[in-house]
Amino acid sequence: MTRNPNTGCDGDHATFCRICEAHCGLVARVKDGRIESIAPDKDNPLSRGHACVKGVNMHRVTHDPDRVQAPLKRAGAPGEFVEVSWDDALDDIAQRIADIQAAGDAGAIASYYGNPTAFSSDCVMTFLDFMRGLGSHKPYGAGSQDTNARMVATNILHGAPFPVTFPDFADCEFLIIMGANPLVSNGWLMCTPRIRHDLDGVAAKGRVVVVDPRRTETASRYEHVPIEADSDVWLLLAMLKAMAEDGLLDDAKIAKISNGWPDLLAAVTRIDLETAAARTGIAADAIRRLAADFCRAPRAAIYGGLGLCRGRYGMLGAFLLGAINAVTLRYGAPGGTRFGQQMLASTAKPFSGSYGAPFSRIGNLPSIGGKMPFAVLPGDILEPGEGRVRALFMSSGNPLLSAPGGEMLERALAALDLFVSFDFYRNETNAFADYILPTTTFLERGDWPFVAFGELQSPFLQYSEAVVHPQGESRDEYQIYCEIAHRLGMAAPTASPEKIALAQAGHLPSPRDQIDAMLREGPAGDRFGAREDGWSRERLLDFPHGVMVDDLPDDAHEWRLRISHDDGLLRLWDPLIGEEIARLVAEMSAPRDTSTLRLIGRRDIRSMNSWMHNVDKLVRSQRPVLLVHPTDAEARSIASGDIVRVRSPNGAVAFEAEVSPDIVRGTICYPHGWGHGGGWDRANRTAGGNMNILLGVGPEWTERSTGMTLIDCLDVELSLVAETAH
Template identity: 60%
Template sequence: MRVKTGQNGEHFTFCRICEAFCGLVAEVADGKVVALRPDRSNPHSRGHVCVKGVNMHAVTHDPDRVTKPLKRKGNVGEFIEIEWEQALDEISDALRSIMSEHGTEAVASYLGNPTAFSTNAIMGFGEFLGAIGCRKFYGAASQDTNARMLGNYVVHGAPYPFNIPDLSRCDFLMIVGANPLVSNGWGICAPRMRHDLDAIAARGRVVVVDPRRTETARPYEHVMVRPDSDAWLLLAMMRVIIDEGLADTDWLAAHSEGWGELFDAIARIDPVAAAARTGLAFDDVAALARDFATSERAALYAGLGLCRGYHGALGAFLYNAFNALTGRYGRPGGTRFGLNLIGAVKPFGGGHGAPYTRIGHIPSIAGMLATAMLPADIEEPGEGRVRALLMSAGNPVLSAPGGAVLERALSQLELFVSFDFYVNESNRLATHILPTPTFLERADWPFVGMGKLLQPFLQYTDAVIEPVGEVRDDYWIYCEIARRLGLDAPSPSPEKQAAARRGELADPVGQLDAAIRQGPAGDRYGDNPDGWSRDRLRDYPHGVMVENIPDDFDKWQERIAHADGRLRLWHPLIAAEFDRLLASAAPEGMAGDTANLILIGRRDIRSMNSWMHNVDKLVRAGAPTLLIHPDDARARRIEDGDQVTVSNANGSLTLAAEICNDIVAGTASYPHGWGHRAGWNRANRTGGANANLLAGAGAEWVETVSGMSLIDCLPVRVERAPA
């Protein structure tokens, strides 16, 4: 029996915090979600959910949540509530005026991570920006994903889709810079990650390469390396594989170009010296390389840790090249592209180069600009200076580098519109904040997971409850602003503009229904009676495993954008990055330098960037601590629990120290996203500090080739704080 939105009782839905999209059961009473629990009848997640997902109703019904449009009045962080008509009119008038006087280059956007988990927000925001001619896309990607997109662009010809490990058939999984038991599997839609990894370990090996003994490293094999040494490790292993005749040169000749140049470059690597840069003995590196290369069903899986050092782009390229070296593409248990039930998935995401940042001339990847250059784009005079910013679900003052500089820049904007749940550290400087729905208040598909599936799963959910207060759907907002700007639809597409004039334009959730209906799992509008549509899925609220969908892992070349379907294993961009790596010195703190440690981040199962720290159950343990190795603590006379200062030329933090053996010597670890001082009372009281204040803004804090912000592997001084 179908349950109507807001009806008392149980509603079956799914989480939209990360790519796992775990099934949930929501208990509704009097129009409110009073409890969430795992949906054990969901055939994909089968009862798995993390602590964040089952506490999302605390965000939906948070007294601190923004539920009516806000306009800044007076000092920073001081707002008054206004009506929607006034907010939309003021925003549209200001946009029109700025674009008329200064051109569309005066308008920039910032895309925060949660936007990707709302179909209407992610598809609508991009189309709306295209409709008004905005080409300046800043976002969280330059803090996490740009390097991976660059590696894909070189090897595959396009930033997307990502290749992922074939978990169900793999018997040797090497994980580099990822913590999937906490992240739930970045880049993969596989909600039962612990089950998958346990199964691989039972029939073979799971090897976790990380500077910290992470939650994923603990139950499996841990290889503890120095920070920012992933590229050195992969190159040393590749040198061993090539030297010992373990590379699949027949496969490379049949499926790739540039592998000869790659081999020539790797021949320049001294594998013993490269191993030393990782902190490992060469014999151990060589043994790992041989074991991987001789395993029938092996795959390398890498996460954001690979991307966030000083050589992230090269590391991301090597991730693909390493999987190719022994012919793992499209091989059972190797690396593959995800199933996709929308239809034929072509490579997408654009290219590399234009548009460039106005200041610093740093190239974009997939249209995404380097966020570290946003402050300069706002503050530096000249043609194209940013005067208006549209920000969707972002908090870059805490998540991006140089938060203090960015905060100063944001205060100078003529128009700053934020689409969000809260008044946060960034949008407290906004001119307007527009309240948007949590996932419990909107209909949706697991859209961004659909290209990352390892099993043929489909689910649709209607909104569990009506939006709280005067919250409005993101796409409705884009439509209203577009209409006020004289556009028929929030889209640059002439077809969609025409459909809007006829009154036939569906929102992105509806557009995705049409794509699914025409895809391999769809009902093809009646031609396939056993196929699926949004309406039929309403009768299967737990979701369905789609039958008769072939596993096309061996058709991986269809996902390659190069016209010949072949991988490219060398490129001038990579040659330059390779030379830069060879010329680099060992990081401070890694070569007997007792003054500095290398600061790295970490994940926490109770935290998601900066936006869930107002939920009491998630922060009862208090603010995070600075992890430090006993040897480093002893050298600084630091005791467990001491207050310490962590500083460099950019700033200083005071944190509580936690001494542990779970981190490699010479390294300290603290997560980003803390240090709250905005409109969330519980988060403000919890404490913690903004680690990204130790990173700077500007071109020197960017990996130029990818636009990645340099916010990890920072040399810092750690000392006991004065009493």
């Protein structure tokens, strides 16, 4: 196979997308040092010609005239910047860090880790280590708007927040999907670039049942079971009870793979199916049928997405979903739930113990996977006392449009002594930064599909060099970390004594070199030349489209080796689960205020949170509107096209309404990431409002066991502001 042209040279460059977990193969055509076009890579053996509209338009981000291409320093009010040299920026940043460190307050430096950071090997492997090297123990992250509930549930079930499981699509015959829209998201916490093909395969053999308050794109294609927003836990508990009552479970076999089933079963018996039916809007006999059909299907799995995790009982819902897979003996079974294929050498239990400490100064909330919940960051900056945050380093984030805080977050950012943003856009949040340091897009750096290596259903390898050279003065993040560290007298951007010793000896490998070593030592690796047919980065360069490692045996049946509990058994009970079920049961008698509606979010396949809205080809056909059920609209004299106001206890926002039967009565739906006012011209001309203004900030607005922001299923009021011509 022919290697790619050298970086920046004319021709077609095989690479892969790093916007989401799917990592679809791409072919970028370069002419005169610029990317002219991007197409799906038909020769990529994993994605086989699939790529969504975002990936094939990524060159419009790389060559966006609004991109930050030189270091920017604040020179006035928020959003007012001047270009400075790298040396001037880094010298000043290092001196200000040193001054803060000299004050001796270990809690004064914090970081924020945005979603795109996970898709850069440099960042995901080094950013938090760099912050620890600066003496910071306060990493805040997007996980409290995203994955934390799933991580805590997995920590209980498996003994560690990672790795997670996902359906064995190839052999599945009955799949239940809750709180996910994979035809738009491409799947969550799994690498499935051909997800529609996978789901169609399941449906052809049996059934795909989508439980969701909205008739999503996925629900429209398969079987849709509408459900009341924020009632998933009632359905899952009722299904467990029906399975047990109807004799569909084998207690002896459950005992061989798990601990705690008797405790969970005792708690489940407190749930009444009729109450669950009233809460979910799904008839009791329909719940019982769904439970029976699932148990009797030879090859079945239940899968949950982000929508399951962002309500008042997100962690409990994610746990119960895993428990159903466990008690129906789906772990490692053909067509059931499985761990990803291991491609890299690693310890058996790499993430053990990463739940709990350090706890947040505000609210005493736990860290999940080493990161603190964002909802308490504004208070951590503004509230006086020892440990108050004075400096913030933000990697690829825009929390003003993707997290809680609103006006309080703006005040907090303005109060910082030092705010440094690593980004390639001037967005709404880093308008408050002292410095914006320009970083590379994924087309300007070599990389591995590192996240995918833990989420693969089939063994696959790929490495891509940079397609084009960094634009302007942009730099890779790791290079920037090293420059700051050296100015502070650090041998390397790390707190690890082993890495410091290697750096002092001149032998510290780069993050990409470290991954190469893990590959070479792993099950498919060349063992540094000892195995002739093994793989390394150098050999992969001869296969730029990637390779399926067909001779690597499927290890799905060895799932117990991936459980971090000492006995290798799943945990189906924990005091946290008892507390959450008790809280749920205590609410059974509380009637819901029917004058309010519940607000949920959604995704658009042309959008990725807030950061791709400056690409005209993507946003010109997008129209963020509030979906309202016809009955709820009629009660408020609302018609499609009207401007309406949504009000929560925390604020109010105006949206354009669209009356739609695709949303259940009592629920309204709007996408996040809109309401632009940063340094990007096209994004600022888009319609839409910032729904995050409606979110609460502080520990009282989180799910306490996880620190998850209560984003979905907020109780809100809806009213007409202005009619439009109908």
